[in-house]
Amino acid sequence: MEYFVRHRTTYRYLQDVSHSWHLAHLRLRETPLQAVHDSRITLSLEPASRADRPDYFANPCEWFAIDQPHTHLEVLAESHVTVSPPPERASRDSLTWEEVRAALENPQGEEEREAVQFQFDSPMTRFESDIAAYAEGSFPPGRPLLGGAMELMHRIHRDFRYDTTVTDVTTPVDRVFEIRAGVCQDLAHVGIAAMRSLGLPARYISGYLLTQPPPGKARLLGADASHAWFSVWAPPFGWVDLDPTNDLVVGESHVTSSWGRDYGDVAPVAGIILGGHDHVVDVGVDVIPVDDAHPELPHIAPQTGPR
Amino acid sequence: MSDVAEPSRPAAAARFDELHDLDGTVRPHWRAFARTLTQLSPEEYARRKASARATVQDNGVTYNVYDDKAGQARPWQLDIVPFILSAADWKAIESAVIQRAMLADLILRDVYGAQNLIRQGVLPPQLVTGHPQFLRPLCGTRPAGDVHVHLYSADLARGPDGAWKVMASRADAPSGLGYALENRLVVAQTFPESFGEMRVARLAAFFNAYRESILGLGQSRRDRAVLLTPGPYNEAYFEHVYLAHYLGLTLVQGDDLAVRDGEVFLKTLTGLEKVAAIFRRVDSDFCDPLEFRGDSALGVPGLVEAVRSGGVVLANALGGGVIESPAMDAYLPAVSRALLGEDLKIPDIATIWCGTEWGRKEALARMDQSILRNAFDARPLFSRRSSARLGGDLAGAERERILAQLRHRGETMVLQEVSPLGVAPTFEDGKFGARPVSLRVFAAWTPTGWMVMPGGLTRVAADDTVRALSMQSGASSKDAWVISNAPVDTFTLLGAGGRTLEIKRQGESAPSRAMDNLFWLGRYAERTESFVRILRAVASRVSDEPASALDVARKLLIPFSQASDSPIEEILDEHELLGELQLLLYHPRNSRGLQRLLGRVEQTAWSVRDRLSLDTWRTIHAITVNEQLPDAEAPFEVAGTRFYLDALVRRCAALSGLSAENMTRGPNWLFMDMGRRVERAHHLAWLVRQTVASTDARENEHIRILLEIADSAMTYRSRYLNVFQLVPFVDLLLLDENNPRSCAFQLAAIESHLRELPRITLAQRSDVPRTIAAEMRGAAANAHPARLAFCQSGERPGLVELTDGIVSSATELSDAIADAYFQHASRSRTGSGQYLDGV
Known part of the structure; x- marks a missing residue:
């Protein structure tokens, strides 16, 4: 597109x-x-x-x-x-989350070394609440990372209310987790914090959505303004972008502007x-x-x- | 040395004892000093201790503790018995600290540059890119001369076997240098004989090398060099004031600096002045609110861009926090071999990073005897907000939480070995004691190699536990004496340094913020004196003339309190008046009380501490210090209160006398005095307005009391004897330009100060202050005393008009001066709006 x-x-x-x-x-x-x-x-x-x-x-x-x-x-x-549309990625073909963790412990290539920094808390995703317990629900032992991350995205979409009135650009992730509501930026931060709570890398993507839906399709949330989602590192596919606000794997309808550890970057x-x-x-x-x-x-x- | 008393020391080899060897014999390098101590009479020792303590207090040496309820600053704790190091011990420390300083600099050059250490597998990337102090905007930027670390510090302690270990290193904004210097000055004075005889190495050459090396990196030595402090609320603010003075630097806060076109400038009264070098005492991540922490009010927007364009030397360069993490300690031996081809001369305390399978296994096995902490937490062990936990103390839910963190996010944790710190002697009641110590050693970069300060800041634990070494948790400090084998270098920084000085009639142009604070120091000091005098007028009448006291309180104290957050509503009777007086005088926090006003004086003075002479500072300190004040709830006690208020009046007078006689007539004096004059004009007009604006049966009494408050009773009597009438009174207090306590005198002084200012500021500023001042003076000059006293159905319209005019113009004038000279633009952040949908 x-x-x-x-x-x-x-x-x-x-x-x-x-x-x-x-x-x-x-x-x-x-x-x-x-x-x-x-x-x-x-x-x-x-x-x-x-x-x-x-x-x-x-x-x-x-x-x-x-x-x-x-x-x-x-x-x-x-x-x-x-x-361009992303390639087919069967979630069962990604490494298990434990394998990803182990691979990052002794990173070999440039891509792995780059991924390491996204395992750590960053200023806006630092959390005290028990986000790890929430994340563990999607990551039983031996689960392919991409499968777990997609389920996590579904759950955030289901458990968190999209609400433009309850947060602002400085709302900490703990607060979002507590009230279970926020805008795309907040939901992306929750996804990132959840992945990192298990030591898995996740990054923040800032970008845009198609303003007017194609005829016959529903309008997506987050159009008319900047949009945000998160991305997980799922070898062998590399980084896979997930949009918890709209509950979908990012495809042709998303335009990427920048990425970093969180909104602040x-x-x-x-x-x-x-x-x-x-x-x-x-x-x-x-x-x-x-x-x-x-x-x-x-x-x-x-x-x-x-x- | 059988005359040295037996110390109460732990079982042999449990801790290293600096004073005694294993047989209990005093070590050779301690003998001379131990003899001196034991030969002093107990009275003489007590006298020296007290005098050292008084010097520390008089000099205002403090260490601020942010959440200390007792107040913001508390006296620096200094144990006069120095920590003595033999020449051999020192040689080993010196070369080890140089090695580590070099390593710190090389590591930073690599991680912000090519990152070969990561690529070659020497350093796990987690330790760098996972570190919250790894400041990404700096990557690819080379600091001036490629020097990252200009000042490095290492905290050393001895293990039970006497071997030194490094407990912590600092390469971002190491602190303690100023305290070490102050400790030295005090302790050298306390034991002048020993200090000379024992050939203690001197410190001045180190400070000179430190300063000159940094200035040498700048583009021009003619430009300004500044010391950037987080400000008066920082715990180490005293040291910043002290170092700035000692090194000849202008003390500045972030707001004082501005970046234009890739260069840094100081905002002064005469405009922007280029800054060549910044001695930085603000943590890196607070230094640029645009590129680092957006919530920082301490930094300078655009500073990183100025660094990129090479327009300024920052010392230390930004980003040094990366090497301070405990996790880095685990890899330092490998890095040392990779970068220098050497083993570490002094190792760190044993550290295991839990980011590997092996590390986690070891951590689980050893945790009960060790400390667990955040891998990047560089705070001193067990200081406030430190993440360190003794593994053995962990139980229940906390243990579970930490074990889960170890499982999921081992890379964020380290395990460190705890061993008992070596002990150094204290001396109390004629006997030696022993307390755990650590020694902070400093190294400075010079173009010809690193130089180590021969001495350091010794910290003494508050008790025997490992938790007690943080200055914030109540530890004390010592000077460190390095015994030199060679003759000592007696170079002094305070000398002329061989240069011929040009005659100057003015200091360097002053930062606008400092002038703002001096203006307010003048206002607050004058307000204090006025308030104290009103309080004294009331307090001295409560027992003999209670009705009169109540009347003055209602006329003056109630309206005076209206400007505060807790105005007095009513004073019903004499009993209530006593309670109110007690509160106004002694309540530590009530916003209408005297103590709060004194707090403001102290805070304002503290923020311009670098511009006040030691005597001035001591005088202010004497006004504001909380002696043992009575409880605010206790019954009112006349004699004690009289004594307290008399003393305050005298000290206030000493302060105004000092500033009148001892301050050079430059901008510092001009702004401080202008603040005083504006406040006094305002206050006098207000006093007259409150008391004689309408007729009153007690008018004569009011005149007498007002003359007393305005310190003009003597003058009045010398002119009019004991006949009290309104016309001469109004003339003396409002219109007589010869009376330094009259309104007219203040207005004349303000006008003349404002005429002086363009000469100092060199720039044409707004005319508004001069216009207001001229109008005020004109109003007073044209007023006729008889017309002011003219009474119409009980009111004096002329008096009301004049005094109200002065009161409101004084406020306007104060604002106009601020607008014209202090540039009060507030800084704020703008986001780009929330990410949201318009649905």
Whole structure:
């Protein structure tokens, strides 16, 4: 599937912001299943400095600072990608979860060494509650890892209520686990914490969903905004993405932006502002398929603004 | 040495004894000092101990304990008996600590660079990428000169066999250097004879090498070098103040710095000044709220970007926490062989990482005699929030939980051996005692190799258990004396260092935040004096003129309390007044009370400790220190209270005298004095407004009391004898520019200070403060005393207008000064909005 993605973030401040610094994970990364044809960021103000370099996880990442007093800032990201369907993966063919653990104890290849870091708690998935007991329900001895992880995803989907009113971007995973409710980000964090509670690697994926469903299909939750899910390491298939919000193995309808240990590593736009007093953020996301129904590629705004 | 008393020491070889060998003979390097101690008369020893203790207290040497209920800072604990090391012992320690400092630096260079140690299988990747202090944004960034560690510390202790072991290492922001230096200054003064005769190695050359090496890495030595502290609430803030002063650095907090275009600047009164080097005492992950912990208010947004572009030297470089983990100890021998081709000269305490099958098996077998802790928990063993547990203590649910963690997530745990620490002598009541100790040794990077400070910070356990060595849990400290075989180097950092100094009439330009704090120090100090004087006026009348006391309390104390969170509602009778006075004077926390105000003075002074002379600091300390105050519930006691309030008035006067006579007329003085003047103008106008704005049968009495509160009674009598009338009174207190206790005097001083400021700040700032000040002064100058006293149906409209005007303008003026000079922009985080669906 070919997509056009537009992600517009608008900040409005009550008073002048004299200086601001931002870190944006808004451009899309290449993956084995995703080809990025174009991905760019346009700012409504000329930044005083700007650096564009991949982060530790090889996600495209943009650092910029604004020195002029302002009450309004718009960050526009526009991308054009093609997502391929994942290969068939029979969950029974993956290694058992104990074998995965043992393999990571003495990691041999680059991929295994990379996977190790995703076994550990990260700032937003650190937990005190007994998430391990919850996770163990899906991982009896000898179970193939992918089978266990898929069941875990089903259970999170079943046990946790999708609710946009009970959490915010800083809600700790323990709280989500306690109230059994949250948004896609929270459910992804629960999945990650559960896997890690058994010493299994899991990472956080930030991305998008198709905004308008194909005719006759239901609209998926999490469209119209950034979406998030988690990914498990299931050799021999490598990383497999699971979306607990929609209870499905991620396929062609998901566009990947970035991945990291948790939301904190890949927040779409993080910022520190001086002044401003109070602020509101508006986020608008469009994901439009480029297919028979839309033969024309939507017009990408010419780069009038500074880059 | 039979005259050395028999120590009460544990059974032979259970612990290593620094003082005695196995036969009970005093070891050779201790003999001279042991003799000195036993030859001092008990009185002389007690005198020296008391004087050392007084020096520590007077200098304000403290160690803040965050959750200490008694207050935020408590005196540093120092045992005057030094820890003495022989030249041979020291040689072994020195070369071992250099080896480890080199290793720390090389490991950091590798893990933030090529990661060959991981690739070659020397270091499990878990220990690096699983470490919460592995700061990913730094990967691929090379610090200035490729130096990661500029200051390294190792905590050493002896096992029962006398062999040294390393208990912990620090390479991120090692602390203790300043305390070690202060300990040295105090103890060397306490035993001047021994210190000279015994050829104790000196420390100054080390500090000089440390400073010069870091400055040498910067782009220009003309630019500013700063010491970055987390601020007055940090447990080691005293040390930051002390080191900044000793090393000649500007003490700054994160808010004082700004990153522009890949370079770091200090926000000063005269604008932005480039910073070449930052001596960092803020933990790495708090240093840049954008790229590391977003919840940190201590850092500087953009600092990591400045490091990337090579615009600033950070010492230590960011990210050093990775090598501090106990798990790293398990692999250090292998890393040492791989990187240096050498075995470790001093090993760590035996450590097993539970991330392997073998490690978990060993851990299960040994846990009852060992400590289990988080693999990355570098906190001192058993300090607050330490994860360490004695395996043998584990039972029930906690044991189950830990065993499950070991099973599922062994890679997050280590097992460490506990052995009794060696003991060093204490000396009490003419007898030697013995307490477990550890020694923190520091190494500094220099371009020509590592240099170890000959000495260190010795920590003395509060009791005999292994739990007791953390400073936070009440341990004490000692100076460490290294006996040198060669003549000692008497280099001093305080000398001119051979350079010819240029004449300067001003210090370096001051950070704006410090000026803000000095302005408020002036205000709070003046507010304290005013409040104390009102309290004294009331307290001195409660027994002889109770009706008058009650009247003043209602007129002044009740309205004064309205600005607090717990205003006084009513004082019904004299009995209630006594209770209220007791509360106002002695309640430790009540927000309308004196003690809370004193707390603010202390806190504000503490945050600008580096800008106050020792005498000034001691005077403030004398005002704010909590002596043995009576209980807030106890009955009111007139004589004691009079004594307390008189002493406070005298100490407040000493403080204003010191600042008037001893502070250079630079920005520090100007802002502090301006704070004082603004507060006093406000207060005087308020006093007059409260008491004589309307006619009252007790008017003469009010005038007398107000003259007393405003310390103008003598002046009044010298002019008008004992005739009390409103017109001359109003003139003296409000309008007479010659009376330093009049409103007009304050307004004139404020105007003149504001005229001075552009000369200091070199920049044109907002005119608003000057406009307000000129209007205030004009209003007072144009006022006529008789018109102010004019009375219309019991009210004095002219007086009300003038005093109300001054009170509200003073508040406006204070805000305008802050806006113009202190740049109060608050910092906040912005997210990109929640991930959610609009359904």
